[in-house]
Amino acid sequence: MLKVSRICKGFSSQALLKGVSFEQSEGELIGLIGPSGQGKSVLLKIIGGIIEADSGTVKFEDPQGGAKDLSESTGFLFQSGALFDSRTVLENTIFPLSQSRDFDYEEAAKKAYNILSEVGLSAHINKLPGQLSGGMRRRVALARALVSDPELVLLDDPTAGLDPVAANVTMELIESLHRKLNSTTIVVSHDLRRLVPRVDRLLCLFDGKIGFDGTSKSLVREGPTEIKDFISTRYDFAEAS
C-alpha cells in the first residue's frame, strides 16, 4: 500500500501542493490528471523520492503493515523522456540496473533485452536515441522505467507529443505491461481519451489538492463541477459510461 499523506510543496513562497493525500493498493493502476501547472510532475517526483516535500509523508507498506523502502524499486519515466543521447538503446535500458549494488552486466543485458522485446525494440538495441522516432524513444524510456521490475512505477505524460498511432501503441503497452508485471502504477497524462478507459481509478489534482478520487463513472455522476468542466474539454463522458 502506498500512503501519501498531507504533502505540501511550494516554490519561492508560492504554495503549489497544499495537502495532497491518497492511498493506493499494491498493483493498482491510477491515472493522475489535472490542468497544466497544478503540480502533477512535482507530486510524482516527491512520490519517487527525487525531490523533497516541504511537509507530509510518502510511505509504502507491505501487506503486514511493515514499512518498505522503495528507493531501489521505483521506475520513473520523466516528462522530458531524458535518455542519454550518447548511449545505445540497450545501454540506456540497462542504466537503472547499473545503479544497484549487486549489478551483473550479463544478467542486466538479458533483462534489458527482454523488456526491449516487449516494447517492440529488439531490432534496435544498438542504435542511439537520435536514430529513433519519437515514439520509439518513448518506448525506450518505458522499457527503462520497467527493466528492474519495480514495485512502484511512475510515468509522467508518456504519450506527450506522440502522433495518435504511437500514442495508442504506448498507452496499450502501459496497460498490457501493467497487467503482466502488476506493479503499483501512477500514470500522469493529458491524453484522457487513451488514459481514462485503462485505469482502475482517477485522481485529479486541482488547486493544490486531490479534487477528485474515484472511477471515471463516479466522476461523471458526482465529480466537482470545475473538474468536470476541465475534463469535458478533453474527454467525452459518454465514452466512460
Ligand SMILES: Nc1ncnc2c1ncn2[C@@H]1O[C@H](COP(=O)(O)OP(=O)(O)OP(=O)(O)O)[C@@H](O)[C@H]1O
Ligand atoms: N524546481 C522548480 N523550481 C521552481 N518552480 C518549479 C520547479 N518545479 C516545478 N515548478 C513550478 O511548479 C508548478 C507546477 O509544475 P509541474 O511541472 O508539477 O506541473 P504539471 O501539473 O506537471 O504541469 P504539466 O501538465 O504542464 O506537465 C509550475 O508553476 C512550475 O513552474
Ligand SMILES: [Mg+2]
Ligand atoms: Mg508535468
